[in-house]
Amino acid sequence: MVRVGIGYDIHRLVKGRGLILAGVKIPSSRGLLGHSDADVVLHALIDAIIGAVAKGDIGEHFPDTEKKFKNISSIELLRETLKILRKERYKIGNIDLNIILEEPKLRGLKIKMRQKLASLLNINLNVVNIKAKTNEGLDAVGQKKAIAVQAVVLIKK
Numbered sequence: 001m002v003r004v005g006i007g008y009d010i011h012r013l014v015k016g017r018g019l020i021l022a023g024v025k026i027p028s029s030r031g032l033l034g035h036s037d038a039d040v041v042l043h044a045l046i047d048a049i050i051g052a053v054a055k056g057d058i059g060e061h062f063p064d065t066e067k068k069f070k071n072i073s074s075i076e077l078l079r080e081t082l083k084i085l086r087k088e089r090y091k092i093g094n095i096d097l098n099i100i101l102e103e104p105k106l107r108g109l110k111i112k113m114r115q116k117l118a119s120l121l122n123i124n125l126n127v128v129n130i131k132a133k134t135n136e137g138l139d140a141v142g143q144k145k146a147i148a149v150q151a152v153v154l155i156k157k
Contacts, residue, residue, distance in 0.1 A: 002093065005052025007044035007151035013144065021099065022113035023075050023120060028104050032147060035064035039074035041099060044149035046081045052155045053088045078120060085155065093154035094127040101147040106132040
């Protein structure tokens with residue numbers, strides 16, 4: 001049996017925080033605002049995985065009202081999500097991500113992010129894809145106020 005999950009997340013860009021995308025520190029003068037480390041890539045991916053197994057959404061499992069999740073690494077949240085996936089006896093078939101941002105440019109960093117995800121998920125690099133997109137100056141993302149991510153994951157028994 002195969003199933004598909006879709007995830008989405010968006011976070012505001014702010015000064016005074018480091019930028020972490022897919023578990024990788026990205027050189028930038030601004031980072032993402034959030035209760036955890038605000039890794040928008042991992043949050044969208046977590047939501048996609050949780051959705052694929054029909055177990056709600058990221059906010060139900062890791063609410064931003066819980067003190068234990070304050071400033072937590074999203075890698076830890078992903079590890080907990082993988083426990084849910086394994087409990088349901090599924091594994092990841094492939095992942096496709098759209099990172100939507102105006103800056104910084106990710107051309108040379110996408111491979112590092114793919115490698116990090118493949119390592120964290122214990123899957124082959126060739127089933128992890130990342131695309132970087134802009135919003136052509138439109139909305140909060142296009143005005144360099146936020147970064148958004150869309151995630152699709154296919155899981156299989």
